[in-house]
Amino acid sequence: MEIISIHTEGRSSFMDITGLVNKEVEKEGVEKGICYIFIPHTTAGVTINEAADPDVRNDIEGALDKLIPWNDNYRHREGNSAAHIKATLTGNSEMVFINEGRLVLGTWQGIFFCEFDGPRNRQIWVEIVQR
Amino acid sequence: MEIISIHTEGRSSFMDITGLVNKEVEKEGVEKGICYIFIPHTTAGVTINEAADPDVRNDIEGALDKLIPWNDNYRHREGNSAAHIKATLTGNSEMVFINEGRLVLGTWQGIFFCEFDGPRNRQIWVEIVQR
Amino acid sequence: MEIISIHTEGRSSFMDITGLVNKEVEKEGVEKGICYIFIPHTTAGVTINEAADPDVRNDIEGALDKLIPWNDNYRHREGNSAAHIKATLTGNSEMVFINEGRLVLGTWQGIFFCEFDGPRNRQIWVEIVQR
Numbered sequence: 071m072e073i074i075s076i077h078t079e080g081r082s083s084f085m086d087i088t089g090l091v092n093k094e095v096e097k098e099g100v101e102k103g104i105c106y107i108f109i110p111h112t113t114a115g116v117t118i119n120e121a122a123d124p125d126v127r128n129d130i131e132g133a134l135d136k137l138i139p140w141n142d143n144y145r146h147r148e149g150n151s152a153a154h155i156k157a158t159l160t161g162n163s164e165m166v167f168i169n170e171g172r173l174v175l176g177t178w179q180g181i182f183f184c185e186f187d188g189p190r191n192r193q194i195w196v197e198i199v200q201r
Numbered sequence: 202m203e204i205i206s207i208h209t210e211g212r213s214s215f216m217d218i219t220g221l222v223n224k225e226v227e228k229e230g231v232e233k234g235i236c237y238i239f240i241p242h243t244t245a246g247v248t249i250n251e252a253a254d255p256d257v258r259n260d261i262e263g264a265l266d267k268l269i270p271w272n273d274n275y276r277h278r279e280g281n282s283a284a285h286i287k288a289t290l291t292g293n294s295e296m297v298f299i300n301e302g303r304l305v306l307g308t309w310q311g312i313f314f315c316e317f318d319g320p321r322n323r324q325i326w327v328e329i330v331q332r
Numbered sequence: 333m334e335i336i337s338i339h340t341e342g343r344s345s346f347m348d349i350t351g352l353v354n355k356e357v358e359k360e361g362v363e364k365g366i367c368y369i370f371i372p373h374t375t376a377g378v379t380i381n382e383a384a385d386p387d388v389r390n391d392i393e394g395a396l397d398k399l400i401p402w403n404d405n406y407r408h409r410e411g412n413s414a415a416h417i418k419a420t421l422t423g424n425s426e427m428v429f430i431n432e433g434r435l436v437l438g439t440w441q442g443i444f445f446c447e448f449d450g451p452r453n454r455q456i457w458v459e460i461v462q463r
Contacts, residue, residue, distance in 0.1 A: 071429055071436070104237065104328065106366065108429060110438025112382040117289045120243040129275045129282035130289050137268060137399060144391045151391040158379045158392050161292055162441075163427055167202055167239060167328050174202070174326075176241025179293075195436075197366065197429055199463065201330065235368065235459065248420045251374040260406045260413040261420050268399060296425055298333055298370060298459050305333070305457075307372025310424075332461065 072097075074194040078185035082135065082153075084117075084127040088180040091166075091196060092173050098198045103168040108195040113153035113187035115160030116194075121180025131184075134159065153186035160184050168198070203228075205325040209316035213266065215248075215258040219311040222297075222327060223304050229329045234299040239326040244284035244318035246291030247325075252311025262315075265290065284317035291315050299329070334359075336456040340447035344397065344415075346379075346389040350442040353428075353458060354435050360460045365430040370457040375415035375449035377422030378456075383442025393446075396421065415448035422446050430460070 072094045078085060095105055109116050120126040134156050144151035164181060167174045175181075183194060203225045209216060226236055240247050251257040265287050275282035295312060298305045306312075314325060334356045340347060357367055371378050382388040396418050406413035426443060429436045437443075445456060 071431065104330070106427060106429070108427075110441060112380075112388070112438065112440045118243075118293050119285055119289055123277055123279075125276040125278070126243070126282065126285050129277050130286050132275075133269055133273070133282075133286045138395055142395070144394075145387040146385055146391050147387070148385075151388065151395075154381055154388050155392050155395045158381055158422060160289060161423055162380050165237060165239075165294055165296070165427070167237070167326065169202065176243065176324075178243045179241060193438075195429065199366070235461070249374075249424050250416055250420055254408055254410075256407040256409070257374070257413065257416050260408050261417050263406075264400060264404070264413075264417045291420060292423055296368060296370075296427070298368070298457065300333065307374065307455075309374045310372060 072196045076192050078188035078190055078192055081188055082131055083185045084131055084182040086121055086180045087183045091181055094196045095168055095173055095198060100168055100198050100200045101171050103198060103200045105166045105168050105173060106197040107164045109162040110193055110195055113150055113157055114192055115157045115162050115184040116164050117160045117182050117184055118164055118179050120178045122178055127182060150187045156186045203327040207323050209319035209321055209323055211319055213262055214316045215262055215313040217252055217311045218314045222312055225327045226299055226304055226329060231299055231329050231331045232302050234331040236297045236299050236304060237328040238295045240293040241324055241326055244281055244288055245323060246288045246293050246315040247295050248291045248313050248315055249295055249310050251309045253309055258313060281318045287317045334458040338454050340450035340452055340454055343450055344393055345447045346393055346444040348383055348442045349445045353443055356458045357430055357435055357460060362430055362460050362462045363433050365462045367428045367430050367435060368459040369426045371424040372455055372457055375412055375419055376454055377419045377424050377446040378426050379422045379444050379446055380426055380441050382440045384440055389444060412449045418448045
């Protein structure tokens, strides 16, 4: 398992981690296989969506903020329940096929780390399985 | 990797792709394994839910429409942010176990391609891994 | 494939199944690998989130209840459309890395079976793949 360390900005932010994950795939030297991405946190998630226009990720982040208000009579005392709920909505893992030693994504796709309770130091766990 | 090509109808529609995916599993001739389904688009997703009553998928589609209105002061100029947001909510991949050369699903389950910005020509990427 | 049988309480409830899944991993005796968890139901899901404070899972459950009301002019005659919709929002599968014969989760993470139409007898399907 490879561990990628990142630092996130703002309370909520989506970070394009496609390049960081691809670097791990290249290091491994696997021609064909599957790359698994696992976020070991409970107030952050991961999603695959458009990487071209940053307004897309901002709109996704904004819609989640609107659906799940930061303050809403939550019981959890830490005050970050909204971040936990959003993490469940996006999910905390992804899998991407590998071909010719690189991630195979659709034309417009990128992999995004979804920070919902930042800024923080975070980890991304990556496992690469050869076929 | 196998590529299934489909054409979707309407702006939003859920298409049962269980049969199409099972055909790929049968072609591969894998007795036991895992089937990975990856949608290479950013305004479409995939979900596993009830295949028996079409009203279920219609209710899921309707609920997503209600949660994420098509027009909502989004910044993305293409005007299809709602479709991107819904794609993140459903997710763009699934994995299903294979036994005796076929997908193993629960009694009521089917695999659905979730079109959120159609009608369009779309792809479904399938990878079948033997155990 | 291993099958774990559980009985859920209440209409909606999140059950920590980390220990049950870890028991399967230990039984299999796999040192390094991946554990796949698949819920074969259409009104239940699975999520990974905080296991320490039960208020977190209660807040997640409460937020889903608020987003997706039980009664909302759904078309599906069985009356449990809200449960189907929530199952699509959480998703019905997870994958977790295995190291030294045990699931590798973040400090605060646990695996939760998400019952949305209980109480019921339910199954959790587990597949463990060695690396």
